[in-house]
Amino acid sequence: MLELFKSISLNKDSCTPLYIQLCDALKKMISEGLLPTDSRLPSIRRMAEQLDINQVTAVSAYKQLEKEGYAYSRPGSGTYVTNSLKTAEPAANVAILDEYYQSEELSVISNDQIRIHENTINFASATPASDLFPVENFKVVLNEVLERDKGNAFNYQDSHGYYPLMESISNVLLKDIIACEAADVQIISGAQQGIDVISKAFLSHGDYVLTESPTYTGAIAVFKSRGAQLADIQIGEDGPDLAVLEYKLKTCKPKLIYTIPSFQNPTGYSYSNRKRAELLKLAEKYNAIIIEDDYVSDFDFDKKGYLPLKSLDTGGRVIYIKSFSKIFMPGLRLGFMVISSELKHKTLEAKHTTDISTSGLIQRAFDLYIRKGFWNTHLEFMYSIYKERYLELTNSLDKHLPNCVKYTKPGGGLNIWIEMPYGFPVNSLLKKAAANDIVFAPGRVFYSGNSPQSINNIRLSFAAVFREQIEPGISKLCEIIKSLNSIRDSYVNIRIL
Ligand SMILES: Cc1ncc(COP(=O)(O)O)c(C=O)c1O
Numbered sequence: 141m142l143e144l145f146k147s148i149s150l151n152k153d154s155c156t157p158l159y160i161q162l163c164d165a166l167k168k169m170i171s172e173g174l175l176p177t178d179s180r181l182p183s184i185r186r187m188a189e190q191l192d193i194n195q196v197t198a199v200s201a202y203k204q205l206e207k208e209g210y211a212y213s214r215p216g217s218g219t220y221v222t223n224s225l226k227t228a229e230p231a232a233n234v235a236i237l238d239e240y241y242q243s244e245e246l247s248v249i250s251n252d253q254i255r256i257h258e259n260t261i262n263f264a265s266a267t268p269a270s271d272l273f274p275v276e277n278f279k280v281v282l283n284e285v286l287e288r289d290k291g292n293a294f295n296y297q298d299s300h301g302y303y304p305l306m307e308s309i310s311n312v313l314l315k316d317i318i319a320c321e322a323a324d325v326q327i328i329s330g331a332q333q334g335i336d337v338i339s340k341a342f343l344s345h346g347d348y349v350l351t352e353s354p355t356y357t358g359a360i361a362v363f364k365s366r367g368a369q370l371a372d373i374q375i376g377e378d379g380p381d382l383a384v385l386e387y388k389l390k391t392c393k394p395k396l397i398y399t400i401p402s403f404q405n406p407t408g409y410s411y412s413n414r415k416r417a418e419l420l421k422l423a424e425k426y427n428a429i430i431i432e433d434d435y436v437s438d439f440d441f442d443k444k445g446y447l448p449l450k451s452l453d454t455g456g457r458v459i460y461i462k463s464f465s466k467i468f469m470p471g472l473r474l475g476f477m478v479i480s481s482e483l484k485h486k487t488l489e490a491k492h493t494t495d496i497s498t499s500g501l502i503q504r505a506f507d508l509y510i511r512k513g514f515w516n517t518h519l520e521f522m523y524s525i526y527k528e529r530y531l532e533l534t535n536s537l538d539k540h541l542p543n544c545v546k547y548t549k550p551g552g553g554l555n556i557w558i559e560m561p562y563g564f565p566v567n568s569l570l571k572k573a574a575a576n577d578i579v580f581a582p583g584r585v586f587y588s589g590n591s592p593q594s595i596n597n598i599r600l601s602f603a604a605v606f607r608e609q610i611e612p613g614i615s616k617l618c619e620i621i622k623s624l625n626s627i628r629d630s631y632v633n634i635r636i637l
Pocket residue numbers: 238239266329330331332333356358400405433435462463464465470474475
């Protein structure tokens with residue numbers, strides 16, 4: 141074993157302290173599986189002798205390893221390696237993958253070209269960091285449910301959902317938003333499952349689905365996996381162009397229209413109330429079912445008061461899907477749909493064949509969470525945190541963005557869509573920013589195959605970034621943008637000449 145440590149080479153002339161160099165070398169060995177879980181590291185004295193370093197350096201390196209979760213000490217016995225699988229994948233990595241998983245960006249991340257760690261300023265993830273999760277109150281309701289319902293909490297649940305939760309959703313969560321009965325609510329294991337269940341219920345191979353462009357890539361992946369053909373329509377700041385929308389409906393005859401009408405992902409744009417009403421009329425005329433994906437309408441910072449399509453839906457052709465991932469805890473895998481009686485049998489059947497039901501324990505706990513008033517308090521808390529971040533981000537952009545870069549304030553949601561000048565090297569920006577510990581989502585990952593090649597947008601999200609990181613992060617990002625843009629200018633000038 142000691143032979144292995146001989147291979148560690150430390151550079152005494154480097155400006156990186158020796159103990160950090162040693163800690164990094166050990167971390168690498170642990171991540172690569174060279175040091176198995178629970179194996180004992182050499183004693184301080186042996187390690188110091190082996191590498192010809194001071195014992196204090198070895199102590200500091202071991203302490204740093206422990207601090208980062210790679211090792212633990214047993215008093216009087218020594219320092220041991222922790223579970224390398226646990227440590228090899230920092231939690232933040234998972235957050236970024238929710239929307240990157242199906243693009244080539246994933247390989248960029250996993251090849252370590254872009255690394256997310258503790259100090260990374262993360263404008264890439266639109267999912268809250270776990271420090272915002274209401275763990276304590278959720279513990280209270282979980283314990284109470286276990287005490288109250290005992291083994292029943294672990295029985296198969298009705299595929300439709302746990303009825304008291306369906307009531308809480310219709311009476312509390314949707315109060316003054318959508319008029320519906322508890323029976324119109326279908327519980328799902330997250331919005332992603334909702335999109336899949338609807339596709340399973342209503343799409344046949346080769347059917348068209350009309351989506352916005354750009355859009356949430358997880359939905360595109362579902363439609364493709366069901367063998368659907370995709371048609372898309374460019375989304376503008378107040379929704380799509382209605383004439384183009386009608387043309388696409390007439391020519392493609394889509395079975396489904398997938399839309400995110402409020403604070404769209406990734407653009408942050410919202411349909412005007414007029415366009416919402418027109419979309420409904422057109423869906424009626426061309427006999428399409430609308431999937432309304434509501435993932436963040438709760439964060440309406442400018443009080444725009446957009447009406448959900450479902451609240452205007454007299455014909456029963458809108459299926460409203462609500463995700464809790466951006467407001468609550470994505471790992472709960474909980475969401476719901478509101479669906480008319482004409483459509484609900486097919487979705488219920490599809491839900492049943494998918495996973496029989498969403499976890500009964502989680503449904504019961506969430507129901508109690510709402511009934512105890514924790515939900516409203518948590519929503520207010522998230523609203524205030526996100527609003528603070530939104531204002532900090534827009535103020536910082538106004539202060540630092542060069543004139544050639546454009547964006548529109550969405551007034552809510554979690555994303556800001558930035559448009560770089562024509563020909564801007566977004567890839568270089570991605571890499572240079574990552575080298576400075578700043579990450580964001582390049583716009584191209586939100587387009588399906590049919591879309592233009594030269595996407596020069598980027599998406600900045602503020603769900604997972606701390607307020608204090610925002611202004612320094614934007615200031616640095618803008619510095620990089622300016623330097624890359626001056627190179628682009630000279631390149632464009634040469635081409636013009
Ligand atoms: C627009 C949109 N819809 C749905 C989802 C998936 O949500 P859930 O975690 O509830 O499945 C996401 C996740 O990022 C999203 O951005």
